[in-house]
Amino acid sequence: MxxxxxxxxxxxxxxxxxxxxxxxxxxxxxxxxxxxxxxxxxxxxxxxxxxxxxxxxxxxxxxxxxxxxxxxxxxxxxxxxxxxxxxxxxxxxxxxxxxxxxxxxxxxxxxxxxxxxxxxxxxxxxxxxxxxxxxxxxxxxxxxxxxxxxxxxxxxxxxxxxxxxxxxxxxxxxxxxxxxxxxxxxxxxxxxxxxxxxxxxxxxxxxxxxxxxxxxxxxxSSIGYQRLEKHLESSALPCSDIWRIKLYFLANIGDWKQLAKIAKEQYSTKSPCEHWLALFMEGVALAQSQLFFDASKKFIAALNIEATPECFNNLAVCCFHLSHDYQEHLRYALSLKPDYLDAENNLNNYPQHITRVPLRRAYL
CATH class of the missing domain: 3.90.550.10 (Spore Coat Polysaccharide Biosynthesis Protein SpsA; Chain A)
Structure with a gap:
């Protein structure tokens, strides 16, 4: 046949x-x-x-x-x-x-x-x-x-x-x-x-x-960052797209040190979207490394570029660990995205859920 x-x-x-x-x-x-x-x-x-x-x-x-x-x-x-x-x-x-x-x-x-x-x-x-x-x-x-x-x-x-x-x-x-x-x-x-x-x-x-x-x-994790990096050397995607792929990959495998390093590579960019992403991802890396004060500064800087629910959520987690008021940030996150599970869990329970990658696919 x-x-x-x-x-x-x-x-x-x-x-x-x-x-x-x-x-x-x-x-x-x-x-x-x-x-x-x-x-x-x-x-x-x-x-x-x-x-x-x-x-x-x-x-x-x-x-x-x-x-x-x-x-x-x-x-x-x-x-x-x-x-x-x-x-x-x-x-x-x-x-x-x-x-x-x-x-x-x-x-x-x-x-x-x-x-x-x-x-x-x-x-x-x-x-x-x-x-x-x-x-x-x-x-x-x-x-x-x-x-x-x-x-x-x-x-x-x-x-x-x-x-x-x-x-x-x-x-x-x-x-x-x-x-x-x-x-x-x-x-x-x-x-x-x-x-x-x-x-x-x-x-x-x-x-x-x-x-x-x-x-x-x-x-x-079974693939590993080094193997991905070698594969992307032959990719036809723009450099900015390759940078974003590396960020998401590192966030998803939990390599916070390398994530912070790669995020900083785009600080000189003229694109507000990429600048926001660099700040957000470095904030994630710092928060996951328990450096909540430094992380909060990154999320605040990102919010000054664009007010997004994931930034408010992650800032709330940092504020909680710094013994600052955090609930208002979570309420604002939910006002922007009512079905936001991380923010719901953080508001109703122990605030510990850091959103590791942007919620919107427009960032990839």
């Missing part, structure tokens, strides 16, 4: 796996389902789906999504493969839309997604790939994103993705794989088509900011 496999890691997916299988079996040459130690009837449902191109591999115990994906790769016999989560589905045009890009020499191709509520089946919104990522070297911005913003579920050249493989991560494996592919020089295509439907559930990692930060810290 197309020399394409659908690779489906599954764990306790008895309620959704049939939908996933039905969406893809006509589009691919084979389907590899890895039942990752499920305790429900996932295997039974797969076996009842009687099509000759389905292969079921069972893990005796639950090993996690990373290990399940690696097993999928080990059993794949086609040239190309399309990942499919067991609770999602392909749209009818999935393979015909994306395969031509791989045949032109790209290693991985991504497109947009439809997002549906997993519990009600209601359409939520379209998730479109940020246009800024589609520019030359634009994907390097993924090293700096302050949450695990995925760019979809890929179709890929099997030989190439086997070179990287998947580790034993239990969460954020797509984000980890994308960053490692970038560091390894993979040719990655971001398209404007929409051929994947993702179902969102309340318990998913993507709905937990705390979990996202934890997983991102783990992944970025």
């Amino acid at each position: 197309n020399n394409v496999s659908a690779l489906i890691p599954a764990y306790n997916a008895e309620k959704t796996i049939a939908r996933a299988l039905a969406s893809c079996y006509r589009q691919v040459d084979e389907i590899i389902v890895v039942n990752d130690g499920s305790t429900d009837h996932t295997s039974t449902v797969v076996k009842q789906f009687r099509h000759a191109n389905i292969r079921l591999i069972n893990h005796a115990i639950n090993k996690g999504i990373g290990s399940a994906r690696q097993t999928c790769l080990e059993h794949c016999t086609t040239q190309y493969a399309a990942w499919l989560d067991s609770d999602d589905c392909f749209l009818p045009n999935r393979i015909t839309d994306l395969l031509p890009w791989l045949q032109k020499g790209y290693d991985i191709v991504y497109d947009n997604m439809e997002l549906f509520c997993g519990t009600t089946g209601e359409f939520l919104r379209n998730s479109e790939i940020d246009e800024a990522l589609k520019t030359h070297s634009g994907l390097d911005r993924q090293f700096a994103r302050n949450q695990l913003r995925g760019i979809g579920v890929p179709l890929a050249n099997v030989a190439r993705i086997r070179e990287l493989g998947y580790g034993d991560l239990r969460h954020a494996e797509d984000y980890d794989f994308l960053l490692r592919a970038l560091l390894s020089g993979f040719r990655i295509k971001l398209t404007g088509s929409t051929s994947y439907r993702q179902y969102i559930y309340p318990h998913s990692v993507s709905n937990s900011t705390v979990n996202q930060y934890q997983h991102q810290h783990q992944i970025l």
Whole structure:
């Protein structure tokens, strides 16, 4: 047919796996389902789906999504493969839309997604790939994103993705794989088509900011700043964008000494936005190093350029530790951004939540 496999890691997916299988079996040459130690009837449902191109591999115990994906790769016999989560589905045009890009020499191709509520089946919104990522070297911005913003579920050249493989991560494996592919020089295509439907559930990692930060810290720390710096030497992005990527990366891995050093590099800039960012990031580094008086001066200087909720929040934390009044700063932060979780937690509990990176994506 197309020399394409659908690779489906599954764990306790008895309620959704049939939908996933039905969406893809006509589009691919084979389907590899890895039942990752499920305790429900996932295997039974797969076996009842009687099509000759389905292969079921069972893990005796639950090993996690990373290990399940690696097993999928080990059993794949086609040239190309399309990942499919067991609770999602392909749209009818999935393979015909994306395969031509791989045949032109790209290693991985991504497109947009439809997002549906997993519990009600209601359409939520379209998730479109940020246009800024589609520019030359634009994907390097993924090293700096302050949450695990995925760019979809890929179709890929099997030989190439086997070179990287998947580790034993239990969460954020797509984000980890994308960053490692970038560091390894993979040719990655971001398209404007929409051929994947993702179902969102309340318990998913993507709905937990705390979990996202934890997983991102783990992944970025495993890469390390020196490796990122070397990668960015060949980036086609403007120097100011590279500087910002370094700032966000360092803040997300918690290297406060290096963050303060890199932030100071832009103090001579004529751009108010960059001057604000330099002051804010140095303030974060100082506050995280318990130098609250020096940090407060940086946040006040940043507020003189632009009054932002994250500056008021972080200044409030500094004031608390300096035994100064802090609640008014938090109220002002919430007046600017009513759904600001750090400020809410600081106002209602012990003021300790420093916002490490700007809230608005305009700064990246």
